[in-house]
Structures are given as C-alpha cells and as structure tokens.
Amino acid sequence: MxxxxxxxxxxxxxxxxxxxxxxxxxxxxxxxxxxYLFDKGSSEDIVQDIFVYLWEKSETINIESSLKGYLFIMVRNRCLNHLKSIKITDNTNVLALHTILDEAYDLEVFSAEDKSIIYNQVLKIIETLPGKMKQIVKLRFIDNYKYAEIADEIGVSVNTVKTQLKRAKVKITHSLGAVIVLLLTNQ
Structure with a gap:
C-alpha cells in the first residue's frame, strides 16, 4: 500500500x-x-505521541511526499524541540557527529554519561587530525558546511572533501576503539 x-x-x-x-x-x-535524545523512555514517548497525533489529526494532515518521511521528520522536530525545552543546545553540532559513529559502533548499549565521554573523545581526536583533514571535518560537522562549500572555502575539489571525510571517519573510529572497549569493560 x-x-x-x-x-x-x-x-x-x-x-x-x-x-x-x-x-x-x-x-x-x-x-x-x-x-538525538540518548534516552529510550523519552524517545518512546515522542514516537507514541506522534502516532497518537497521526490517529487523532489524520483528517488535517496533508503529505506532499511519503508518510514514512513525514513521520521521521516529525520525530526529528519533536526531538529537537524536546532538547530545547530542557535547555540542551548543540552549539558544536555533536549530534551531527553521531552519524560518524553510528555505522561503526552500536551506541545504544552505553549510558548517557558514557556517550558524553565518547563524544568528548571524538572532539579530542578531531583536534589531532592532520591540518586539512581537521579543517574539513570541522567545517562539515561543527560549522555544518556542505561539501561544495568546504571545497570552495579551502580550494580543493568536492571529491577531495569526500575522501578526507572518509579517511577522518576511519581514523576517528579506529582511535575510539580503545575508549569503547574500556567503557564496555566497565559496564
């Protein structure tokens, strides 16, 4: 259907x-x-609220694209609103850094405190990256530039930007290995 x-x-x-x-x-x-939230209870509450909203307000909903896409956008927006309501801001776009780690590690097994340690470690690892690579990673994940904007800013091709980001991801996930093992053994 x-x-x-x-x-x-x-x-x-x-x-x-x-x-x-x-x-x-x-x-x-x-x-x-x-x-976004790193809290299963709050995440479940938000998703349940969205389904209640969908059921109760379905007559007024007008979807331009897909229903699934619409629901996931609602999840994102409600999560960001929830974070604002509890006065959490993401000035360094740490939430964007989650995408770096998401594929390499299953972060769901960690507590909020452990996740904070992991993200702080990621920020430290970024500071140790080689010059251009560090600049590209910061522009992408901290300043939220698009690939083309990064390429224009530092005078390289978009492919170079993509390659440097892939290499940075490998370095970050490799460097995080010891931290992840340490946190897992302390659980």
Whole structure:
C-alpha cells in the first residue's frame, strides 16, 4: 500500500492499517529518536505521541511526499524541540557527529554519561587530525558546511572533501576503539 492509501485508510479510522503502520515503523522511529535524545523512555514517548497525533489529526494532515518521511521528520522536530525545552543546545553540532559513529559502533548499549565521554573523545581526536583533514571535518560537522562549500572555502575539489571525510571517519573510529572497549569493560 502506498503512503496516500495508508493515510486515507487512517483517515477512515481503519485500526488494522494503523496498527500495521505502527508495527512497521515504531522500532525504527524510536532508534532514530535515540540518536538525538540518548534516552529510550523519552524517545518512546515522542514516537507514541506522534502516532497518537497521526490517529487523532489524520483528517488535517496533508503529505506532499511519503508518510514514512513525514513521520521521521516529525520525530526529528519533536526531538529537537524536546532538547530545547530542557535547555540542551548543540552549539558544536555533536549530534551531527553521531552519524560518524553510528555505522561503526552500536551506541545504544552505553549510558548517557558514557556517550558524553565518547563524544568528548571524538572532539579530542578531531583536534589531532592532520591540518586539512581537521579543517574539513570541522567545517562539515561543527560549522555544518556542505561539501561544495568546504571545497570552495579551502580550494580543493568536492571529491577531495569526500575522501578526507572518509579517511577522518576511519581514523576517528579506529582511535575510539580503545575508549569503547574500556567503557564496555566497565559496564
């Protein structure tokens, strides 16, 4: 069933379709929220609230793209609003650094305190990277530049930017190995 059909069925209060959508997306949406909040309870609450909103307000929802995309954007926005409400800001774009680590390590097993240690370690590792690589990583993840903007800023090609970011990712994940092992053994 496509997104429009699913939304139309939910608008008709079809509980079967709603439950199927919930079962399909719930875990992925909670995991996505965890990437922002690092708190399973709050992540689950936000995702449940989104599904309640979808059920109650389905008649007023107009989706331009896909329902799944719409729901994940809602998760992101509500997570960011939640962080603002508890006065947490991301001035150094540490949340963007999560994407570096997400593929290499399963961060879900760590406490919020351990994750803070990991991210601080990532920031220290970035400071030890070679000159251009460090500059590219900072522009990408701290200043939130796009690849083309980084290339223009430092006078290299977009491919060089991508290559340097890949190499930096390898160096960061390799350097974090000892920290991850240490934190795992102290659990």
């Amino acid at each position: 496509d997104s429009n059909s699913v939304l139309q069925e939910i608008q008709k209060k079809n509980r079967f379709v709603f439950k199927k959508l919930f079962n399909e997306l719930y875990q992925d949406m909670v995991s996505y929220a965890m990437g």
